[in-house]
Amino acid sequence: MDKAIKNDQPLKLYNSLTGKKELFAPLVNGQVKIFTCGPSIYDRPHLGNYRTFLYEDVLHRYLEYLGYEVERLINFTDVEDKSIASSAKKMAKLQATTEESADKFFQNCGLLHIKVPDFIPRSSTSIDQAVRLIKKLMDKGYAYRLGNDFFYDPLKFSGFGKLYGLDMSRWPKRKIRYRKDTYEGNRWNRGDFILWHGYRRERDGDVCWETELGKGRPAWNVQDPAMITKHLGYRIDIACGGIDNLYRHHDYNIAVIEGVSGQKFANFWLHGEHVLLDGKKMSKSKGNILYPKDLLGKEISAVDIRYLLISRHYRQKLDLTDTMLAEKEKQCRRLRELAGKFIRPLFGAGAATPESEKTIAMLTRDFNQAMSDDLDVERASHSLLSNLQGLERHQEKNGLDEAQGDRIRKELLRIDRVLQVLFE
DSSP, rough: OOOOOOOOSSSEEETTTTTEEEEOOOOTTEEEEEEEEBBBBBBOOOHHHHHHHHHHHHHHHHHHHTTTTEEEEEOOOOOSSSHHHHHHHHTHHHHHHHHHHHHHHHHHHHTTTOOOOOOOOOOGGGGHHHHHHHHHHHHTSEEEEEEEEEEEOOSTTTTHHHHHHOOGGGGGGOOOEEEOOOOOSOOOOOOOEEEEEOOOOHHHHHHEEEETTTEEEOOOOHOOOOOOOHOOOEEEEEEEGGGGGGGTTTHHHHHHHHHHSSOOOOOEEEEEEEEETTEEEEOOOTTOOOOOHHHTTTTOOOOHHOOOOOOOOSSSSSEEOOOHHHHHHHHHHHHHHHHHHHHHHOSOOOOOOOHHHHHHHHHHHHHHHHHTTTTTTTHHHHHHHHHHHHHHHHHTTTOOOHHHHHHHHHHHHHHHHHOSOOOO
């Protein structure tokens, strides 16, 4: 049965596919299907990754706050060139290497109050669907076999690169093939991309499967489509990830899934911006990568880290400086201090006034306005701080009656189901 959604402030999201904010409407009234790119668990995620996971968490929570039933898929990439090389370097089994990173991810999600689904599929659990997709792509003329490898020819797919806005007139005339799972940097590989790695012992070791395609393993480019279509189907409402996914990865997903189904895969695409460190993008080569534990080691609490990473708009770069860290920590603690004053019952006598009634109403109204404007947590938290300060002044001057206290507590608890920073 369709579920009516009550929202005085209609939700608008910036859609990377169209380059503008659009009114959100799901495929099925009252229900939302979301795919959010999970981590590649050959290594532990850094703060930039967690910023992406956190804006996706806020999206998930806010949709539920609005009354939607949310079906969300987050995945683990555990079979790729990097994970195989990492396990070989450690002289360990692939599963042992990836399990350590997965455990760390779950620990940090718990600390940062990131909701994760009960079930997270892995590349290694979706081999059957990857093979099925590749076979269908071959039947439709998008994919082909070369030796023991299988490739996708983007020139066969009408509209390839539409998410990024790729200029296909620059595509080379000669045949070029890209055989790696991933390539460093924000670049376009103008050629055919790999779907299946035929087995090579010197490269793959014992990481392989016997399939209808032969012995080998699925390439990274088909792994997300396999997990998505196996568990969510071929059509969803929202696909999310970091801004780097606009290069290659998400357009590859579209080409694979829509190439098989012939239908539009996702109506909305959301992409979060980078975390910078003193104005520079974090990278291993620069040695400036930060992890949650690095900030926790500076006696910054987990809730402060969550607030830090969600309190700037997800489509704006977040530059971590000592000054900014101190400012965000101060803001978060002031919000918690003010919210704490109203979470307990008010026993003192007080009188409702038009001013206090207006401010209480503004708590939710201002929060909804900001959040429904493309998840503007920064504006939402600033308005919340301002309104709570106004109620604090009124309480000190005139008091608040019990009915008002109950309403304030109720609204703050609802709001914090989204923010997860006001209360323990």
